[in-house]
Amino acid sequence: MRIHRAVRIWAVAVTGALVLAGCSGAGETPSGGSGNQPADSAPGVTDDTVVLGSHQPLTGPAAPGYSKISVAAQAMYRYINDNGGVNGRKIEYKVEDDAYNPTKTVEVVKKLVLEEQVFALVGGLGTPTHSKVLDYLNQEGVPDLLVSSGALMWDQPQKYPMTFGYQVDYLREGKIMGKYVKDSFAGKKVGLFFQGDDVGRDTQAGLDQFIKDQVVTRQPYDPANTDVTPQLLALKSSGAEVVVCACIPSFMALTLLTAAKIGFKPQFVSSSIGADPATLTALLQDFAKRSGATVSPDQLLAGFVGAGYLPRAALTDDPWVKFFKEIHDKYIPTEAFTDTLIFGMAQAYSVGQILKAAGRDLTRRKVVETLETTQLKGPGLVPFAYSKESHSGYTGAYLVRNNGNGTSSVVQQPMVTDRESGEVKPAGGDRVNPDQTGLLDK
Structure with missing residues (x-):
């Protein structure tokens, strides 16, 4: 070779x-941050619409694979909208390309907040990028939901009350x-x-x-x-x-x-x-x-x-994979059905669950309080850690070996642990199916 x-x-x-993308470390934490709770406001919310925004690497060094996350998320939001939306509102999803460049991230996030008037930022991708807007979003009182990074900095409820992680932390x-x-x-x-x-x-x-x-x-x-x-x-x-x-x-x-x-x-x-x-x-x-x-x-x-920590595309009998594949086949059939595509759909589904639980009387404060007090269930094979004391996301992972012939084998079942010195133990618990979450219930 x-x-x-x-x-x-x-x-x-x-x-x-x-x-361009590596000018600052992926873990560089910005200084400052007011930590103030937001007012009971709802920019981006009308009687029939809620506007969400995200920064994603549609171009640049992180684009391979990752550029499809927002494509998958948009497919999920289209599915939700076609089935009546959430609490009577359709989701409008605005994505800005930051090319995995922290300077560009600051620019596009300010555009989303100030010009597009988004209700919340969802799934912002990357530690070096998202760390540059962490203070800004919290100072502006913008819900910063399900960050696509495993950095520990997202889990600081006292300093960053608006920010919540998503994937299992590193x-x-x-x-x-x-x-x-x-x-x-x-x-x-x-x-x-x-x-x-x-x-x-x-x-x-x-x-x-x-x-x-x-x-x-x-x-x-x-x-x-x-x-x-x-x-x-x-x-x-x-x-x-x-x-x-x-x-x-x-x-x-x-x-x-x-x-x-x-x-x-x-x-x-x-x-x-x-x-x-x-x-x-x-x-x-x-x-x-x-x-x-x-x-x-x-x-x-x-x-x-x-x-x-999410079901793999290869698990064709998994009820969530079947659900995601149906959405894929209807809305984005020309895209390869991958684990990365599942990430985008699963994350968007969780956003829908948060909005559903927050109710019709939607405010930024209520979304934050809802995520701190609601036990989300759904696609993941391990539970979330969300509470008033924890803004961390998924709490564990499993391990899979690639067999080199298009198949794979689980070598460690889903396990969970904490951020301290607690034991690593089997995840356990019941996992609900898509039709059991109540997201699209009228």
Whole structure:
């Protein structure tokens, strides 16, 4: 396989875009923030409409795969609207492209708030991007719902009362991956490869509760530098037999390519942010196509273990996957039906549940209070953590091995844990079906 040439040419092609996106760390927390509760106001709400907004990477280095999240969300909102809306209101969903550039994020979010007069921001994607508007949204009293990032900063109810996370946070996920590695690869040398910001720091904090004594090297990457060869060579020379990654999809794909180039064949374990096999397959194919190289994504992904907390597209018998597939087939049939598409639909469905529970008398304050006091049930295989004391999202994850032939196998059932030193335990509990949530009940 002419992988070396593929990596080199792809790195030149995307370095410029990544430099723009990597100007600030993904975990950089803005200072300030008033923490004031919002007035009982409802911009963006009419008798028959509620306007929601989001910033998404429709272009730029995070666009592969992630650009489809808003496409999937829009399909879900269309489905809800076609079935009567929520409490008599149709959802109007406005998406702005920030190209995964924090400076652009500030610009487009202010446009959504000041010009578009959105009622709430939903599913804003990315830690380096969303961290730049965290103070602003809370100062303006705009509900900041279901942030698409696992950073711990979203879970600060006293400082950021308007902000709620969505995906499992990196610390919890790190603990769950750490327990899996300890149980499955006892005594094996472990290398860590991670984004050099909150993504990596929080993930390591969780991993270290279980496998600190097994770790032989820790290698960070800078999103502005696409050459990860030095880190992969260091991982190889350390004798690491298992490599745990906390990488965005582009860097997870680049890691797999570079490992193959240098003849490094560890067991890879990935956090959920870089674990969607369909997204990785597309990236590997794209990198190869750009350089004229020949690679086999199935071979590169064989044995790859990734985390998740939503049902996978491959689970065709799952009632939620069936539901999402029906919506996909009706509204966006030309899109590939992937785990990333499921993320967008599931997140939008949860937004609908929040609006439903808030009732017809809709205000910004009421939405926040509703999310703090309502137990959302639905697509996820683990529960949410929402309460007055916690604005964290999903509380756990499962782990799946890619078999390299288009199939996968669960290697660790859904587990839950806390952000401290509590145990990692089976998720348990009942999981409702789509027709049991009451979202579209009249």
